[in-house]
Amino acid sequence: MDAEAADVALAQSGDGSAFERLYRTHVPRVHGLVRRMLDPGHADDITQDVFVRAWEKLHTFRGEAAFGTWLHRLAVNVILARRKTLGGERRRFHEDGEILESVSGRAAAPEHGVDFEAAINRLPDGARQVFLLHDVQGFRHEEIAQMLGIVPGTSKSQLHHARMALRKYLDR
């Protein structure tokens, strides 16, 4: 049974229980995205913002894409908007050498997932955002470019540099 589609329809008609089921299904991935894109200390607050925003915007969901795709895109928009209000955004898009140098330090156990996440967190903001959106979330370069206000070529370039940096880290 396409239970999620039914829950979306029910939630659109104001059914809070249906929306809670959608929340339970999607919160791990949304929280993971927020935690990796921003300071983990803000993850809970911003995850709440994402679902409140989703509830408010649910009437605009027309089922043209999967609900999860729609929700994750909305989450990215909330995250990017919050980044601006949090301020202190670092220079987003760095030259190759800076990226490669920024991922430094030897991991005690390079194959361990937590260390890989730590390596991702050390990437410059722009490369990290593109890497997370493309390789973790599955967005296409055209979508990423639109969301981040860059051209697809920049997205491709940042992704490659991020991967190269992480590859170097895994080699240690």
Place this chain on the structure above:
Amino acid sequence: MNDQWTDRLSEYLDDELDQPQRAALEAHLAGCEVCTQTLAELRRVVGRAQGLDDRPPATDLWPGIATRIGVSTDDLARRRVRRISFTVPQLIAASIVLVAASAGVVWMLSRQEPVSAPVTSVPSSQARPVKWVARADSSGDHAVEELRLALQEGQRAGRLSPITVRKIEHSLAVIDSAIAEARRALEVDPNSDYLNSHLADTMRLKMQFLREANRIATAQT
């Protein structure tokens, strides 16, 4: 390392090179161990990214969300308890009573003089239920098929009585009949607030019925 080939490895990995570029890179890879090794490592990085563990937050965020969107968690808890206590006869009876109670009003309204306002003048707030119905209809088709399979399986295994299955199917037919009646009435009076709301309510009832019936059928199979 930063030669013309290395910089194209990610695009190759993502299948974003055109055919001539791809062929040229593959020809290079056939003779370059460094690039072949780098490509394998990039592939590992992508695989690791796709395998990152997503965990729910340590604290349940739902109560805070429920408060902010105006949904009472107490109400939800009570509704969950009440839903679990549904039996098949209760479910069927509730569905039939709800549909029957409103069907008479639909019948009367469908025989009144139609309101001749042009469709283009309908405010979006009035048109919303019809759009919702279109989406719910598609969702309902999946749900009906899933329920049909669950009922078949339950009956085949002998754990769901034929009488129960017939009653569920009959209830569904009653709801579908009410939906068809509401749609016919809407063709006569497309701007009726009541008819639009009634159709949306009946579709919502159908979705709830399908979910409950499916849960019951699955629980018994």
